[in-house]
Amino acid sequence: MSQKLIKTFIDSIPHPEKGQKFYRDSEIKGFGLRVGTTSKVYIAESKINGKTIRVTIGKHGIFTAEQARNQAREVLLKMAKGINPNDEAKEQKARSMTLQNVFQDFLAARKALKHRTIYDYKRIMSTYLADWNSKAIAGITKDMIAKRHAELGKTSKAQANLTMRFLRALFNFAAGQYEDSKGQSLILGNPVKRLSQTRAWYRVQRRQTVIKPHELEPWFQAAMSLKNDGLSQNRETIRDYLLLILLTGLRREEAAGLTWNNIDLKSKTLKVINTKNHLDHTLPLSDFLYDLLQERKTHAINEYVFPKVSGNGYIVEPRKQMAKIIEQSGVTFTIHDLRRTFMTVAESLDISAYAVKRLANHKMNNDITAGYIVADAERLRKPMQKITDYILKCAGYKPTTTTADLPAGTLQNDA
Incomplete structure (x- = not known):
């Protein structure tokens, strides 16, 4: 169904009892409206490399029809250049994910972790990485890693290594968890590698103590x-x-x-x-x-x-x-x-x-x-x-x- 999407027409569209219906704008190809049982949402869609990509613009009532149309023009222009706006949104979200956000996702995904392991991880987060919890994970740099590792090593070399091994696991998890539509990781590189590249890991002798x-x-x-x-x-x-x-x-x-x-x-x-x-x-x-x-x-x-x-x-x-x-x-x-x-x-x-x-x-x-x-x-x-x-x-x-x-x-x- 193709008709110019204006407020009076959109307001007159009834909500279906189930499922959803689509209405296409007659002026801008790719601009449309998705009507569900409780909402009306503006969308823009086009093909990128032969695959149909649909981008949500926003709800009717929050966006006017004209605002949504202008936004759709910008989105469709990007898509014409082969840029997937959904990937941009995912990347933006991934880059804004804090260390604490990643840790919570990590715990949710690793369901088999033992109670003691979770306890140890939480202790590291609250003790040695407390000031990093609210930092975006993408903003944690190699220099920051090297500096924190050296600081922790002044008190306990073993704890410094343990903290960084845990942090390395979080970065590896994030690299596999947050991907774009092509399966490309949105977290590029693991800054903890700096410790291996510079051979900065501490040599910690394994405890050999026993009760004689x-x-x-x-x-x-x-x-x-x-x-x-x-x-x-x-x-x-x-x-x-x-x-x-x-x-x-x-x-x-x-x-x-x-x-x-x-x-x-x-x-x-x-x-x-x-x-x-x-x-x-x-x-x-x-x-x-x-x-x-x-x-x-x-x-x-x-x-x-x-x-x-x-x-x-x-x-x-x-x-x-x-x-x-x-x-x-x-x-x-x-x-x-x-x-x-x-x-x-x-x-x-x-x-x-x-x-x-x-x-x-x-x-x-x-x-x-x-x-x-x-x-x-x-x-x-x-x-x-x-x-x-x-x-x-x-x-x-x-x-x-x-x-x-x-x-x-x-x-x-x-x-």
Whole structure:
């Protein structure tokens, strides 16, 4: 339908009950009106490289017919030159996207991110990049990257590298997420590459700290002294959480997120389904851990083995209680040190390298022999018990009752 689009005619057009109808202007080819069930919108359309491109100008009532016609002339002139106004709009939007906008889109797209990973990313955004959150991502330059990396490195080289690796991931995401109609990225280049080009990344030695055998006794005594009281009702939960990591080598998030659905007390196993390498990880329970979990089960308040006091969700990193253990024992440690301690003990006991890797849930993609070895939970039971026995012996512990209810006074030296 072709007729000059003027106010009186447009006002007389009824809204369809469903769908939409188009009305073409008789004076300017490509200028038209799209009428929907609730709105009337001016448009301009033409072909670019054989493909019909439609551009929205604005709603009738906000634009007059004459204003829309003048705007359509400008749009159609660009399209005649092969310029897609929609791409210009997308580019303008992409260039105005702030770092915070990109981060929110990143989180929405990466649905499989672990709770702890999201927590770490948010901490970086709010701590090390707080003054950049409202900056347009396209305005973050290589010089800014180099300067911020150097500034952060004065306090922590590891944190400086971590922040920039995270920022590099955001730029890579933006480059793939924001594209024009031809599939060309609207974010050109990743400024974090400057650090590689100038070899500015810090050399950070991987932590190798463990709890040494002679430190296990004071550490164990301090951990076992954590008891619930009127001030804190989750000390025993934290105690059991730390003990489980020490005696299984699980990563902190794997242990914290354990649910009772994945604890089988009949078969004396636990299973982690949300692992770093995305492979389910089933471990046998040593006698100590079996007693610990059996006792915890009698006091379960939600689906998590290590719940928050509120009963909503599971515990986060227990820094306050860890600080108490450090102060009382004189043994400085991180949660990952407990995993390293488990691994170090396993290797020191001449346990098969394949069993050690299975216990740690490390992939063995490049080891052909490993592919022929079936190491189920039962085959790992003896090595697991051996590791637990050694750690408890070093800790001076002799079981006399259920471990979860063990008073600190029962710890003994195994002379």
